[in-house]
Amino acid sequence: MHTRRQFLRYMTGMAGTLVVFPTIYSCTPTSGNILGNIPFTEPENWDPIAYNKKRGNAGAIPDSYLPDINGPEGVKKHLGKHLPYLPEVDPAVAPGGFIPLMWGDPSLGYVRHPNAVPNKDNNHEGHWYNWIKIRKATPMWAQTAESTYANWPEAKDPSTGSYAVYGGGDIEEDSGKNTIYLAKLPPDVEPGDPVRIWAHCLRHGEYIDFITLS
Numbered sequence: 001m002h003t004r005r006q007f008l009r010y011m012t013g014m015a016g017t018l019v020v021f022p023t024i025y026s027c028t029p030t031s032g033n034i035l036g037n038i039p040f041t042e043p044e045n046w047d048p049i050a051y052n053k054k055r056g057n058a059g060a061i062p063d064s065y066l067p068d069i070n071g072p073e074g075v076k077k078h079l080g081k082h083l084p085y086l087p088e089v090d091p092a093v094a095p096g097g098f099i100p101l102m103w104g105d106p107s108l109g110y111v112r113h114p115n116a117v118p119n120k121d122n123n124h125e126g127h128w129y130n131w132i133k134i135r136k137a138t139p140m141w142a143q144t145a146e147s148t149y150a151n152w153p154e155a156k157d158p159s160t161g162s163y164a165v166y167g168g169g170d171i172e173e174d175s176g177k178n179t180i181y182l183a184k185l186p187p188d189v190e191p192g193d194p195v196r197i198w199a200h201c202l203r204h205g206e207y208i209d210f211i212t213l214s
Helices: 004-015 048-060 063-069 074-082
Strands: 098-103 129-136 144-148 162-165 179-184 194-201 205-212
Touching: 048 063, 048 074, 048 205, 063 074, 098 129, 129 179, 144 179
Parallel strands: none
Antiparallel strands: 098 179, 129 144, 129 194, 162 179, 194 205
């Protein structure tokens, strides 16, 4: 047998039943493949700053931003700014099946993430998260819900992901820092479950962290 799939087909044909093999999941990324080997569950002694810095230097963050994340204020102003947190808001802000997410938790001393429309003078396409993937933090198979955001400050298709404003008011005030991302949840999660957040900032690359649903 040349492949595992061929072997499975062979065994199924011989026995008339499906042979199920255990699947082994790696929950701790290896240094040799940190881009592809993303943890399913929160590793022991998880350090999102160290992980995202290492993964960023491996290619998940644009080269132009690496001096900032590796600089003396890399944690407060750059890496921490891109980590997700759940703001304290009225539950009615997020419709059923969605959660409110913001970036750069000020309670941890991080600068809040701004949002901006494309700017030709600064030569950037825009500064917002254009996709967010949420998965239940389990070593077993789990569904992933993906929200996409084609535009900021407006989302043309709220069914794929939309915005709210922390504290109300104009979403563009204060450089868009009060933007709440309404992100879809997979159907297999419940309050109290830990989830993995994997998201992409148009300007500054990918970031990964874990939060627990309230």
